[in-house]
Amino acid sequence: EAEVAQSPRYKITEKSQAVAFWCDPISGHATLYWYRQILGQGPELLVQFQDESVVDDSQLPKDRFSAERLKGVDSTLKIQPAELGDSAMYLCASSLTLAGGQETQYFGPGTRLLVL
Amino acid sequence: AQSVTQLGSHVSVSEGALVLLRCNYSSSVPPYLFWYVQYPNQGLQLLLKYTTGATLVKGINGFEAEFKKSETSFHLTKPSAHMSDAAEYFCATRAPSGYSTLTFGKGTMLLVSP
Numbered sequence: 001e002a003e004v005a006q007s008p009r010y011k012i013t014e015k016s017q018a019v020a021f022w023c024d025p026i027s028g029h030a031t032l033y034w035y036r037q038i039l040g041q042g043p044e045l046l047v048q049f050q051d052e053s054v055v056d057d058s059q060l061p062k063d064r065f066s067a068e069r070l071k072g073v074d075s076t077l078k079i080q081p082a083e084l085g086d087s088a089m090y091l092c093a094s095s096l097t098l099a100g101g102q103e104t105q106y107f108g109p110g111t112r113l114l115v116l
Numbered sequence: 117a118q119s120v121t122q123l124g125s126h127v128s129v130s131e132g133a134l135v136l137l138r139c140n141y142s143s144s145v146p147p148y149l150f151w152y153v154q155y156p157n158q159g160l161q162l163l164l165k166y167t168t169g170a171t172l173v174k175g176i177n178g179f180e181a182e183f184k185k186s187e188t189s190f191h192l193t194k195p196s197a198h199m200s201d202a203a204e205y206f207c208a209t210r211a212p213s214g215y216s217t218l219t220f221g222k223g224t225m226l227l228v229s230p
Binding site for chain 2: 004006009040041042043044045048058073087091093102104106107108109110112
Protein backbone atom coordinates (compact mmCIF):
# COMPACT_ATOMS: atom_id res chain seq x y z
CA GLU A 1 0.00 0.00 0.00
CA ALA A 2 1.34 3.42 -0.98
CA GLU A 3 2.29 5.71 1.90
CA VAL A 4 3.34 9.28 2.52
CA ALA A 5 7.03 9.36 3.40
CA GLN A 6 8.60 11.90 5.74
CA SER A 7 12.13 12.45 6.97
CA PRO A 8 13.69 12.80 9.38
CA ARG A 9 11.41 11.13 11.93
CA TYR A 10 13.02 12.99 14.81
CA LYS A 11 15.03 16.20 14.92
CA ILE A 12 16.67 17.95 17.84
CA THR A 13 18.05 21.41 17.26
CA GLU A 14 19.04 24.48 19.18
CA LYS A 15 17.09 27.69 18.96
CA SER A 16 18.18 30.05 16.19
CA GLN A 17 19.31 27.13 14.03
CA ALA A 18 17.72 26.22 10.71
CA VAL A 19 15.81 22.97 10.22
CA ALA A 20 14.21 21.35 7.20
CA PHE A 21 11.68 18.58 6.80
CA TRP A 22 11.01 16.55 3.69
CA CYS A 23 7.81 14.92 2.46
CA ASP A 24 7.13 12.59 -0.46
CA PRO A 25 3.38 12.20 -1.07
CA ILE A 26 1.60 9.20 -2.49
CA SER A 27 2.29 8.94 -6.19
CA GLY A 28 -0.30 10.80 -8.26
CA HIS A 29 -1.60 12.91 -5.39
CA ALA A 30 -1.86 16.49 -6.57
CA THR A 31 -2.61 18.06 -3.21
CA LEU A 32 -0.08 18.21 -0.39
CA TYR A 33 -0.56 19.57 3.12
CA TRP A 34 1.78 20.46 5.98
CA TYR A 35 0.32 20.45 9.48
CA ARG A 36 1.77 21.31 12.87
CA GLN A 37 0.58 19.33 15.88
CA ILE A 38 1.46 20.67 19.30
CA LEU A 39 1.46 18.07 22.06
CA GLY A 40 -2.06 17.46 23.33
CA GLN A 41 -3.79 19.20 20.43
CA GLY A 42 -5.11 18.40 16.99
CA PRO A 43 -3.17 19.15 13.82
CA GLU A 44 -3.34 22.69 12.43
CA LEU A 45 -2.82 23.40 8.75
CA LEU A 46 0.29 25.41 7.91
CA VAL A 47 0.30 25.29 4.12
CA GLN A 48 -1.52 23.56 1.28
CA PHE A 49 -0.26 22.94 -2.26
CA GLN A 50 -2.08 22.05 -5.43
CA ASP A 51 0.65 20.68 -7.67
CA GLU A 52 3.46 23.22 -7.29
CA SER A 53 1.23 26.16 -6.34
CA VAL A 54 0.44 27.32 -2.83
CA VAL A 55 -3.34 27.31 -2.29
CA ASP A 56 -3.41 28.35 1.36
CA ASP A 57 -0.57 29.54 3.56
CA SER A 58 -2.60 31.88 5.74
CA GLN A 59 -1.49 30.12 8.94
CA LEU A 60 2.18 29.83 7.99
CA PRO A 61 4.44 32.13 10.07
CA LYS A 62 6.16 33.54 7.03
CA ASP A 63 8.82 35.42 8.93
CA ARG A 64 10.49 32.13 9.79
CA PHE A 65 8.72 29.33 7.92
CA SER A 66 8.91 28.56 4.23
CA ALA A 67 7.59 25.71 2.12
CA GLU A 68 8.15 24.67 -1.44
CA ARG A 69 7.05 22.00 -3.86
CA LEU A 70 9.10 22.91 -6.89
CA LYS A 71 8.21 20.05 -9.24
CA GLY A 72 4.78 19.38 -7.82
CA VAL A 73 5.86 16.13 -6.22
CA ASP A 74 7.91 16.14 -3.00
CA SER A 75 8.01 19.10 -0.66
CA THR A 76 10.27 20.74 1.90
CA LEU A 77 9.25 22.75 4.96
CA LYS A 78 11.93 24.95 6.47
CA ILE A 79 12.17 26.87 9.73
CA GLN A 80 14.81 29.55 10.13
CA PRO A 81 15.54 30.45 12.85
CA ALA A 82 13.90 27.83 15.05
CA GLU A 83 12.32 28.98 18.32
CA LEU A 84 11.46 27.03 21.45
CA GLY A 85 7.75 27.27 20.62
CA ASP A 86 8.31 25.43 17.35
CA SER A 87 8.71 22.14 19.21
CA ALA A 88 5.92 19.98 17.80
CA MET A 89 5.09 17.16 15.41
CA TYR A 90 5.10 18.23 11.76
CA LEU A 91 2.78 16.13 9.66
CA CYS A 92 2.59 15.90 5.91
CA ALA A 93 -0.53 14.66 4.14
CA SER A 94 -1.60 14.20 0.56
CA SER A 95 -4.82 13.69 -1.37
CA LEU A 96 -5.80 13.05 -4.96
CA THR A 97 -7.45 16.37 -5.62
CA LEU A 98 -8.44 19.61 -3.96
CA ALA A 99 -12.01 19.82 -5.14
CA GLY A 100 -15.20 18.92 -3.33
CA GLY A 101 -14.03 18.18 0.19
CA GLN A 102 -14.80 14.47 0.04
CA GLU A 103 -11.29 13.35 -0.73
CA THR A 104 -9.37 11.50 1.94
CA GLN A 105 -6.15 12.94 3.25
CA TYR A 106 -3.42 10.36 3.85
CA PHE A 107 -0.92 11.25 6.53
CA GLY A 108 2.75 10.46 6.85
CA PRO A 109 4.36 9.37 10.14
CA GLY A 110 5.46 12.91 10.98
CA THR A 111 8.67 14.59 12.07
CA ARG A 112 8.95 15.28 15.77
CA LEU A 113 10.95 18.46 16.36
CA LEU A 114 12.50 19.42 19.67
CA VAL A 115 14.05 22.86 19.95
CA LEU A 116 16.43 23.34 22.89
CA ALA B 117 -16.36 28.73 9.93
CA GLN B 118 -16.32 25.05 10.73
CA SER B 119 -15.31 23.74 14.14
CA VAL B 120 -15.58 20.59 16.23
CA THR B 121 -15.56 20.02 19.96
CA GLN B 122 -14.49 16.72 21.42
CA LEU B 123 -15.87 16.11 24.90
CA GLY B 124 -13.33 14.54 27.22
CA SER B 125 -9.59 14.63 26.67
CA HIS B 126 -9.33 11.10 28.08
CA VAL B 127 -11.76 8.17 28.06
CA SER B 128 -11.04 4.94 29.94
CA VAL B 129 -12.79 1.65 29.23
CA SER B 130 -12.24 -1.99 30.06
CA GLU B 131 -11.47 -4.49 27.35
CA GLY B 132 -14.75 -5.72 25.90
CA ALA B 133 -16.73 -2.64 26.98
CA LEU B 134 -18.52 -0.18 24.74
CA VAL B 135 -16.42 2.66 23.36
CA LEU B 136 -18.11 6.06 22.98
CA LEU B 137 -16.12 9.10 21.91
CA ARG B 138 -18.08 12.32 21.57
CA CYS B 139 -17.81 14.96 18.87
CA ASN B 140 -20.07 17.96 18.29
CA TYR B 141 -19.72 20.26 15.31
CA SER B 142 -20.52 23.87 14.67
CA SER B 143 -21.44 24.83 11.13
CA SER B 144 -23.98 26.91 9.26
CA VAL B 145 -24.50 24.04 6.81
CA PRO B 146 -24.18 20.28 7.34
CA PRO B 147 -20.44 19.70 7.03
CA TYR B 148 -18.34 16.75 6.04
CA LEU B 149 -17.13 14.93 9.16
CA PHE B 150 -14.21 12.62 9.76
CA TRP B 151 -12.71 10.51 12.51
CA TYR B 152 -8.97 9.84 12.51
CA VAL B 153 -6.89 7.66 14.85
CA GLN B 154 -3.29 8.34 15.84
CA TYR B 155 -1.05 5.77 17.47
CA PRO B 156 2.01 7.01 19.44
CA ASN B 157 4.60 8.71 17.26
CA GLN B 158 2.68 7.96 14.10
CA GLY B 159 0.61 9.89 11.61
CA LEU B 160 -3.16 9.97 11.44
CA GLN B 161 -5.20 7.20 9.86
CA LEU B 162 -8.75 7.71 8.61
CA LEU B 163 -11.31 5.59 10.48
CA LEU B 164 -14.44 6.77 8.70
CA LYS B 165 -16.09 9.79 7.13
CA TYR B 166 -19.54 11.22 6.54
CA THR B 167 -20.18 13.26 3.42
CA THR B 168 -23.68 12.59 2.13
CA GLY B 169 -26.20 9.76 2.19
CA ALA B 170 -26.58 7.28 5.02
CA THR B 171 -26.10 8.91 8.39
CA LEU B 172 -24.71 5.77 10.02
CA VAL B 173 -21.19 5.31 8.76
CA LYS B 174 -19.12 2.18 9.27
CA GLY B 175 -15.37 2.35 9.32
CA ILE B 176 -12.34 0.23 9.86
CA ASN B 177 -11.54 -1.82 12.97
CA GLY B 178 -15.22 -2.18 13.90
CA PHE B 179 -15.85 1.52 14.52
CA GLU B 180 -18.94 3.39 13.41
CA ALA B 181 -20.36 6.87 13.79
CA GLU B 182 -23.77 8.42 13.31
CA PHE B 183 -24.36 11.89 11.92
CA LYS B 184 -27.20 13.53 13.89
CA LYS B 185 -28.10 16.91 12.46
CA SER B 186 -30.61 17.70 15.23
CA GLU B 187 -27.91 17.21 17.85
CA THR B 188 -25.01 18.53 15.72
CA SER B 189 -23.14 15.41 16.73
CA PHE B 190 -20.94 12.74 15.15
CA HIS B 191 -20.08 10.40 18.01
CA LEU B 192 -17.73 7.45 17.44
CA THR B 193 -18.66 4.05 18.85
CA LYS B 194 -17.39 0.49 18.97
CA PRO B 195 -19.36 -2.28 20.68
CA SER B 196 -16.39 -4.03 22.26
CA ALA B 197 -13.04 -2.42 23.02
CA HIS B 198 -9.79 -4.18 22.28
CA MET B 199 -6.41 -3.42 23.80
CA SER B 200 -5.17 -2.43 20.35
CA ASP B 201 -7.76 0.38 20.23
CA ALA B 202 -5.75 2.41 22.75
CA ALA B 203 -4.76 5.53 20.82
CA GLU B 204 -5.72 9.15 20.32
CA TYR B 205 -8.82 9.87 18.26
CA PHE B 206 -9.49 13.08 16.38
CA CYS B 207 -12.76 14.35 15.00
CA ALA B 208 -12.42 16.69 12.03
CA THR B 209 -14.67 18.72 9.77
CA ARG B 210 -14.62 20.66 6.53
CA ALA B 211 -17.16 22.59 4.51
CA PRO B 212 -19.04 20.51 1.93
CA SER B 213 -18.29 22.49 -1.18
CA GLY B 214 -15.51 24.29 -2.92
CA TYR B 215 -12.17 24.84 -1.31
CA SER B 216 -12.02 24.37 2.45
CA THR B 217 -9.54 23.25 5.04
CA LEU B 218 -9.79 20.31 7.41
CA THR B 219 -10.29 21.49 11.00
CA PHE B 220 -9.46 19.09 13.81
CA GLY B 221 -10.69 18.81 17.36
CA LYS B 222 -8.24 18.60 20.24
CA GLY B 223 -8.41 14.84 20.40
CA THR B 224 -9.53 12.20 22.88
CA MET B 225 -7.10 9.68 24.29
CA LEU B 226 -8.69 6.25 24.61
CA LEU B 227 -7.26 4.09 27.39
CA VAL B 228 -8.16 0.38 27.44
CA SER B 229 -7.54 -1.68 30.55
CA PRO B 230 -7.50 -5.48 30.70
